[in-house]
Amino acid sequence: MRNVRPTSHSRESTPESEPEAPTxxxxxxxxxxSLDPQRRRRYLQIAFGFAALIVAIAVLYLLRDFIGAFVLxxxxxxxxxxxxxxxxxxGLPRMAAIGVMFVVIxxxxxxxxxxxxxxxxxxxxxxxxxxxxxxxxxxxxxxxxQGSPIEIFGFKVDLRGTAETINAHLREYLLGxxxxxxxxxxxxxxxxxxxxxxxxVAFLLALDAASIKRVLRRFVPNDYRTDFDQIWRRIxxxxxxxxxxxxxxxxxxxxxxxxxxxxxxxxxxxxLGLIAGITALVPYIGPFVGxxxxxxxxxxxAPIKALLIxxxxxxxxxxxxxxxxxxxxxxxxxxPPILVIVAFIAGFSWAGIxxxxxxxxxxxxxxxxxxxxxPRLYGKPA
Numbered sequence: 001m002r003n004v005r006p007t008s009h010s011r012e013s014t015p016e017s018e019p020e021a022p023t024x025x026x027x028x029x030x031x032x033x034s035l036d037p038q039r040r041r042r043y044l045q046i047a048f049g050f051a052a053l054i055v056a057i058a059v060l061y062l063l064r065d066f067i068g069a070f071v072l073x074x075x076x077x078x079x080x081x082x083x084x085x086x087x088x089x090x091g092l093p094r095m096a097a098i099g100v101m102f103v104v105i106x107x108x109x110x111x112x113x114x115x116x117x118x119x120x121x122x123x124x125x126x127x128x129x130x131x132x133x134x135x136x137x138x139x140x141x142x143x144x145x146q147g148s149p150i151e152i153f154g155f156k157v158d159l160r161g162t163a164e165t166i167n168a169h170l171r172e173y174l175l176g177x178x179x180x181x182x183x184x185x186x187x188x189x190x191x192x193x194x195x196x197x198x199x200x201v202a203f204l205l206a207l208d209a210a211s212i213k214r215v216l217r218r219f220v221p222n223d224y225r226t227d228f229d230q231i232w233r234r235i236x237x238x239x240x241x242x243x244x245x246x247x248x249x250x251x252x253x254x255x256x257x258x259x260x261x262x263x264x265x266x267x268x269x270x271x272l273g274l275i276a277g278i279t280a281l282v283p284y285i286g287p288f289v290g291x292x293x294x295x296x297x298x299x300x301x302a303p304i305k306a307l308l309i310x311x312x313x314x315x316x317x318x319x320x321x322x323x324x325x326x327x328x329x330x331x332x333x334x335x336p337p338i339l340v341i342v343a344f345i346a347g348f349s350w351a352g353i354x355x356x357x358x359x360x361x362x363x364x365x366x367x368x369x370x371x372x373x374x375p376r377l378y379g380k381p382a
Contacts, residue, residue: 045221073201245332253280260312283356287317333364
């Protein structure tokens with residue numbers, strides 16, 4: 001009855017059970033992290049989305065010489081969407097509605113060209129004819145005030161001779177600036193191709209506006225598609241508000257400048273105000289560019305009118321740009337005025353005039369993303 005084998009058997013069973021205890025724990029922990037299908041799918045979706053974003057940025061970099069046409073085309077497609085939707089409500093097919101909107105755009109552009117170009121040609125020609133007489137009168141006025149020709153550091157100021165020289169060599173100067181006929185033809189051809197590319201991009205984007213959102217939505221993981229829909233709606237609302245603000249500013253500048261031209265008795269004040277309003281669409285620089293035709297028209301009439309119209313344009317532009325513009329843009333995109341100005345400066349240093357166009361919408365988009373993500377990370381509003 002005294003058998004010691006059970007105790008030896010228990011001794012043998014004890015070392016067998018000891019290494020088996022920690023094994024399932026480590027195995028379960030590793031499989032839960034590395035083999036969870038839902039988590040792995042989410043990581044793959046996020047990585048795929050970032051890879052698609054990098055590819056898109058690379059494509060845009062390769063097409064950087066034509067990026068302006070793509071941006072303008074996207075802007076046109078975005079702006080004509082409300083008109084296309086209205087025409088579709090009247091039973092017009094989408095492609096026909098896009099064609100109608102394009103015809104309206106082309107007619108408006110043709111009307112602007114027919115209104116502005118003859119004014120510019122006539123005023124420049126008139127100014128070229130009157131330039132020697134204006135310079136001679138200014139020189140006589142200076143000499144009568146000083147009693148003798150002015151000398152600055154030993155050099156005589158002779159406006160009459162300078163004006164005659166400029167007038168004599170104006171044609172050669174212009175040819176030197178724009179090159180020969182071949183260069184002018186190449187420049188015109190490049191501009192025409194970019195214009196055609198702009199309308200092609202606008203047409204394709206307007207035609208597939210709904211599918212573009214669906215394609216972008218597919219790159220977003222399923223758990224975040226509701227967030228994508230909310231951000232998409234806010235960005236669309238912001239862009240429409242930004243465009244509306246730009247049009248308000250351009251309209252204010254155009255109307256006030258046209259009134260100033262009419263009060264000073266300049267020829268074609270409506271056309272001059274229209275030019276001022278169109279150039280005001282270029283942020284900050286546009287209003288000062290739009291003052292050049294009015295100053296030339298005033299100079300062709302009388303030097304004092306040129307001076308007065310320059311002062312009027314300067315006052316109007318500075319008041320609107322420094323006080324009205326940041327307020328309107330800030331309310332449209334919900335950015336502080338100082339950030340609007342900083343965004344314009346950064347956009348101009350990054351991509352010139354085109355960068356100024358897209359700087360504020362990009363800054364406002366980043367603000368929308370921040371306002372949406374911050375409460376979900378920290379549990380409190382930004």
